[in-house]
Amino acid sequence: MTKRPTKTWLTFATAGLLSFAALVPGLARSINRTVPNQSCTPWPGNNSQVIPPSGNSFTCGIPIGSDLPTSTITEAYFDYFMGAGQTNPHATLSLNKVSYTGALYSDYVNGGAGGSNQQFDTYMVTSQINRNPSTWDYLSANVMGVAWMTGVAVYSP
Amino acid sequence: VRSALIPAIVGVLSGALGAVCVGRFSVAAPTPPARSEPPLAMPILPPGWDARYLARSGSVESKVVEPPKPSSPAAQPGAHETPSEHERGRAEHYQRELETQANAIAEHEREPVDESWSQGAAQSVRQAIADAAADSPFAVRAVDCRSKTCVASVTFPSPAEALGRHRALGAVSPPVCHGMSSVLDPPTGDGPYDATVVYYCR
Numbered sequence: 112m113t114k115r116p117t118k119t120w121l122t123f124a125t126a127g128l129l130s131f132a133a134l135v136p137g138l139a140r141s142i143n144r145t146v147p148n149q150s151c152t153p154w155p156g157n158n159s160q161v162i163p164p165s166g167n168s169f170t171c172g173i174p175i176g177s178d179l180p181t182s183t184i185t186e187a188y189f190d191y192f193m194g195a196g197q198t199n200p201h202a203t204l205s206l207n208k209v210s211y212t213g214a215l216y217s218d219y220v221n222g223g224a225g226g227s228n229q230q231f232d233t234y235m236v237t238s239q240i241n242r243n244p245s246t247w248d249y250l251s252a253n254v255m256g257v258a259w260m261t262g263v264a265v266y267s268p
Numbered sequence: 269v270r271s272a273l274i275p276a277i278v279g280v281l282s283g284a285l286g287a288v289c290v291g292r293f294s295v296a297a298p299t300p301p302a303r304s305e306p307p308l309a310m311p312i313l314p315p316g317w318d319a320r321y322l323a324r325s326g327s328v329e330s331k332v333v334e335p336p337k338p339s340s341p342a343a344q345p346g347a348h349e350t351p352s353e354h355e356r357g358r359a360e361h362y363q364r365e366l367e368t369q370a371n372a373i374a375e376h377e378r379e380p381v382d383e384s385w386s387q388g389a390a391q392s393v394r395q396a397i398a399d400a401a402a403d404s405p406f407a408v409r410a411v412d413c414r415s416k417t418c419v420a421s422v423t424f425p426s427p428a429e430a431l432g433r434h435r436a437l438g439a440v441s442p443p444v445c446h447g448m449s450s451v452l453d454p455p456t457g458d459g460p461y462d463a464t465v466v467y468y469c470r
Contacts, residue, residue: 119275126279127286203441212362213312213431214369214451215438239447239468242368 185237204233208240216240311431315359316454324428362451369451372417372466379414385470389413389444393420393467396442404436405429409462418445418467427455430463437465445469 205219218240222233313322390413397408397420406429409421422437424430430452437450447468455461 118272122272123275123279123282126276127283203443205439205441207438209312209435209438210361210365211312212358212365212451213314213434214362214365214449215435216447216449217438217441218447219441220446221443237447239449242449 185241202231202233204235206235206237206240216242311434313431314452314454315355315362317427317431318455321426321428321431321455324426365451366453369449369464369466372449373419373464376412376414376417376419376466379416382415385415386413389418389442389469392444393418393442396440397422397437397465400436400440404433406433406436406463413469416468416470418442418469420465420467422463422465424461424463426458427461430455430461434463437463440465442467442469 202222203219204222205217208216210216216239218235218237220233220235222231311322313319390411393413394408394411397411401407401422406422406424409423411418411420424433434450434452438448440448445467448465449468450463450465452463
């Protein structure tokens with residue numbers, strides 16, 4: 112008598128979990144590194160780096176450790192949500208590497224043009240950041256032309 | 269089989285409903301991120317460069333963002349090395365980077381010129397660097413685009429200024445391209461210093 116309800120519940124739960132995981136994109140991929148909101152810092156702030164003509168920008172640091180060497184990042188997915196700061200917000204998403212000798216490498220892609228209060232998934236194939244893999248470097252994701260943004264998740268298959 | 273079908277269908281529908289709710293609620297009410305200032309630190313002195321350039325770049329050092337250090341001790345260079353071994357490794361790495369950059373420039377020079385693309389691309393690269401230069405002490409000296417890549421020469425007032433402000437070039441993203449690389453060559457004097465940036469566009 113007790114076997115049948117258990118089997119029914121297991122079937123119900125398994126089917127529910129599978130359909131839930133398949134429909135929520137973030138769960139269907141393995142997350143290598145997520146940039147928390149707290150690490151996103153506004154530009155220009157106190158440093159006089161590039162000020163995009165269309166408005167503010169944010170940079171989010173992603174420290175690279177032994178679990179995520181840059182040589183393994185051949186593709187990247189950016190999942191982000193950005194808020195309107197200007198009439199035409201846009202995002203330029205980049206992965207920047209400063210090697211431990213000071214050399215610069217960057218891959219970038221344009222995404223989220225004209226969108227505000229929307230969620231974006233932007234895909235990028237990398238080439239420069241995984242060239243000359245270095246043992247001391249970092250990645251950053253920059254989003255420009257927005258008033259604020261949520262955290263940027265970088266996935267690597 | 270039929271008895272398992274109904275709970276399976278109900279489960280799939282419940283999961284889908286849950287996914288829709290999670291997606292809707294997580295997207296509908298995002299909160300702006302907390303703002304904090306970036307960490308401040310010294311620029312990186314390439315191997316073989318005179319340390320006095322680092323001292324002279326002190327006036328701009330507070331404007332340079334230091335990359336976060338790897339959290340794992342094993343990921344840090346030289347964690348199990350003596351300082352001299354670490355410096356030797358860095359010097360070898362620097363040489364390889366210089367060679368790779370020189371090869372990229374040589375490959376660019378061998379590219380045929382695509383007349384329909386090169387002029388507009390050069391203008392786009394020049395404008396992107398000029399926008400960045402509005403707040404930095406460097407100027408575009410020349411931009412050459414061929415059929416797949418562009419090479420830009422950017423002049424800094426001195427090697428010390430180049431050291432302190434080189435990373436500003438890493439934030440320049442001309443829309444016609446999708447990647448860049450730049451390695452600072454060893455300086456030949458204290459005067460104006462040219463940095464070369466290779467942009468990968470097609």
